[in-house]
Amino acid sequence: MAHSAQQINPWFGVGAATLVAALILGTLGVVGWAAPDAGRLSPSDWAAVRFTVSQAILSALLSVALAIPVARALSRRHFLGRGLLVTLLGAPFLLPVIVAVMGLLAVFGRSGWVNQGLELVGLPAIPIYGFHGVVIAHVFFNLPLATRIILQGWSGIPAERFRLAAQLGFSPIDIWRHLERPMLKRIAPGAFAIIFAICLSSFAVALTLGGGPRATTVELAIYQAFRFDFDLGKAALLGTLQLGLAGSAALLALWLSAGQGGFGKGLDRVPKRWDSVSTSSKFIDALVIGGAALFLLVPLVAVTVRGISALPELPLSVWLAALLSLKVAFISTCVALALSLSIALAAVRFAWIEGVGLLAIAASPLVIGTGLFILIFPFAAPQDWAMLVTACVNAVMALPFALRVLIPAVQDTCDGYGRLSLSLGMSRWAMVRMVILPRVRAPLGFAIGLSAALSMGDLGVVALFAGTQEATLPLQIFRLMGAYKMDVAAGAALLLALLSFGVFWMCDAWGRRNA
Numbered sequence: 001m002a003h004s005a006q007q008i009n010p011w012f013g014v015g016a017a018t019l020v021a022a023l024i025l026g027t028l029g030v031v032g033w034a035a036p037d038a039g040r041l042s043p044s045d046w047a048a049v050r051f052t053v054s055q056a057i058l059s060a061l062l063s064v065a066l067a068i069p070v071a072r073a074l075s076r077r078h079f080l081g082r083g084l085l086v087t088l089l090g091a092p093f094l095l096p097v098i099v100a101v102m103g104l105l106a107v108f109g110r111s112g113w114v115n116q117g118l119e120l121v122g123l124p125a126i127p128i129y130g131f132h133g134v135v136i137a138h139v140f141f142n143l144p145l146a147t148r149i150i151l152q153g154w155s156g157i158p159a160e161r162f163r164l165a166a167q168l169g170f171s172p173i174d175i176w177r178h179l180e181r182p183m184l185k186r187i188a189p190g191a192f193a194i195i196f197a198i199c200l201s202s203f204a205v206a207l208t209l210g211g212g213p214r215a216t217t218v219e220l221a222i223y224q225a226f227r228f229d230f231d232l233g234k235a236a237l238l239g240t241l242q243l244g245l246a247g248s249a250a251l252l253a254l255w256l257s258a259g260q261g262g263f264g265k266g267l268d269r270v271p272k273r274w275d276s277v278s279t280s281s282k283f284i285d286a287l288v289i290g291g292a293a294l295f296l297l298v299p300l301v302a303v304t305v306r307g308i309s310a311l312p313e314l315p316l317s318v319w320l321a322a323l324l325s326l327k328v329a330f331i332s333t334c335v336a337l338a339l340s341l342s343i344a345l346a347a348v349r350f351a352w353i354e355g356v357g358l359l360a361i362a363a364s365p366l367v368i369g370t371g372l373f374i375l376i377f378p379f380a381a382p383q384d385w386a387m388l389v390t391a392c393v394n395a396v397m398a399l400p401f402a403l404r405v406l407i408p409a410v411q412d413t414c415d416g417y418g419r420l421s422l423s424l425g426m427s428r429w430a431m432v433r434m435v436i437l438p439r440v441r442a443p444l445g446f447a448i449g450l451s452a453a454l455s456m457g458d459l460g461v462v463a464l465f466a467g468t469q470e471a472t473l474p475l476q477i478f479r480l481m482g483a484y485k486m487d488v489a490a491g492a493a494l495l496l497a498l499l500s501f502g503v504f505w506m507c508d509a510w511g512r513r514n515a
Contacts, residue, residue, distance in 0.1 A: 013346020016339045017356040020396060024363040027371025028239050034374050035233035045234065047214070048221040049241065055131060055217070056199035059138035060192045066139070067146035067191070068184065070292045073285035074147070075154035085293065086151075090144045092296050094450070096457025096500055097141075097204035098474045099493040102481075103299025104128065104137055104209075106306060113302070133209035134217075138202065142195045144296065149194075153187035154180075172281075197246040197361045204459040208478070218242045222366045226464055232370075239367035246362030303493055310491030318492045321476035322499060325456055328391045328472060329503065332455035333448055335395035340402035340447060344410045345432065347403075354407055357400030365393045369461035386465045390472070393461045398451040405450070409443040410436060445511015449504035456500040473499070 041049075074086065092100060108114050108128045115125040126132065157179055165175050206217040216224070218238050225235040347353050372389050413436050421431045437444070459474040466475055473496045480489035 010346035010349040013342040013344070013353060014350065016342040017346065017353050020339060020343075020356050020399065021359060023392075023396060024359055024368060027368045027375075028236060028243070028363075030371040030374050031232050031239065031367055032236035035231075035236060041234065041237060044216075045221055045238065048216040048218055048238075051131070051215060052200055052202075052217045052219075052242075053245065055134050055138070056196050056202075059135050059142065059199045060196040062135065062139050063142040063146045063195050064150075064188055064192050066143055066292070067150050068188070069288045070143075070147050071150040071154055072180070073288045074151055076281075077285050077289070085289070086148075089292065089296055090148060091300060091501070092140055093142075093144045094453045094457075094500060094504055095141075095300070096459075096474055096493075096496050097137075098208065098459055098477045098481075099303055099457065099497045099500075100140060100299060101137065101205070101208045102306075102477075102490060102493045103303040104133075104140060106302035107299050108133075108136060113298075129209055130215040134202070134205055134215060137205045137209055138195075138199050140296065140299065141205075142198065143292070146191045146195060147292070149191045150184070150187055153183045157183060193249045194361065196249045197358070200242055200246050200249075201362070201364060203366070204474075207459070207463070208481075219364055219366065222364055223464060226366060226370055235367060235370065239364040242364055243359075243362045247358070300497075303490065303497060306487075307490040307492075307494030310487045311494055314488065314491050314495065317471075318473070318476055318488070318495065321471050321473040321492075322495060324387065324470065325473040325496070326499065326503075328387050328394070328462075329452045329455040331388065331391035332394040332398070333452040335392060336398045336402055336451040336455075337448055339395065340399055340406055340451075341444070343399075343403060344406040345436070347407045348411055348414045354403055357403040360396050360399045363396070365397055365460045366464060368393050368396065369465060373465060383465065386462065387470070387472075389465070390458070390460075390462045391455070394455040394458050395451070397458070397460075398454045401454070402447040402451055405443045405447045406440065409440040413439040442511045445507050445509070448511070449507030452507060453500045453504040456503060457496065 070089075074082070095103075105128060106112055108126055110125065110128070112128070118125055128136070161179055162175070165179065170178070200217075201219050202217050203219040203223065206215065206220040207223070210216055210220060218241065222235045222238050222242075225231045225238065343353055343356060369389055372392070373385075376385055376389075417435050417439070418431075421435055426434070457474055458472075459478060462472050462475050463478065466472070471479065473492065477489050477492045477496065480486075480492060
């Protein structure tokens, strides 16, 4: 590791990480400095804090708790189409929030499929607005993420461990106690922390499903402080509080997972599970996988069914908004690529640098955007820079996910080829160009596609600063929903979903081709 670290110049990555940290903390300071007074939190603001923490805790707990049996079932079963199913189960994480909200309304809304079925059997309806709706939406988005994280943990248990357990006559309870539970103690706290931080900074879900002052998140309270009261002091306080809450969650997760070692290396064989051959275990695993697939895929089907008829008749304003979203996503992806690749290369030498990604998860994009506009205001009209600022903020928000994909791949490449490159006398740039980039092409394509898809579906800074004459596609859909043009909004939502999945697929396919 030391030899490969010497071969990599870390200072571009250190500079990129410093720039990101300065952007997050500096804009928070600018907003607080520009406030005419220190700001004060009202009882409604403290109610928003309590609501945010409670829904984030419950959303993270449900996401992780439901992901454990799903990941366990997927790790134990190998069937035709399993890879496709795992890919489809990850679709909600890429789905733009506004599109997912429309799908959830079609399924769980007052006149949705679920409530119609409950009405037929005389049961009370499930409320979709307020606390229940926010939690349902967050579980919908984060269950795939938790499943993929925990599934990787199960995949990290070598097949030889399961073979040895079978030779020793371990029962399913013994396997759980000696293999699966230690893995979950190491993996689950990190999954909980990242989902908790994501739910803390929730904006679009609370904006569309919050249902009033009693269901307001901190991020939505920041939006209201900017949009309606222009109370910069309050916004700075709320942004600092959100940063502290998410940081505390991360520290707690690190403390809980400290000292939990892995299982070592294996021979990369596919594990054969002797503890899951009974008919009852097969039935339970099939039930769990089927239930998760229904919960995650039915809203996607609902959006497709409702929007496909309106797709050919979309007005020109929707297509112009789609073009603007593609431009913003392109700029955002280029910025995210430069930052994440530089930081990933630097992480080979300085492991702590990945903490910048955690800082980006905890930060408020609205505070970052407002701080940038305050800095721009003396020199230019902020509205003229709205889309560029939106692209930069989207790049910072996508950074932690891109880093989580790239850093392990870069580290593995440096561990495997660093000594050889050093013995051949390769320069730093030659090693990056000829060794690292070809070896990490697949995760690089995935990270690029993920950044582009997340930027395509963002409804954050642009909702605060975009003018009436321009809008990205998510903002245009939100305006159509506000005008009760639900059929046109459904068609626009389907278009946004197709574009988001399309750019992700193209980038991911580029990465996997000749990787």
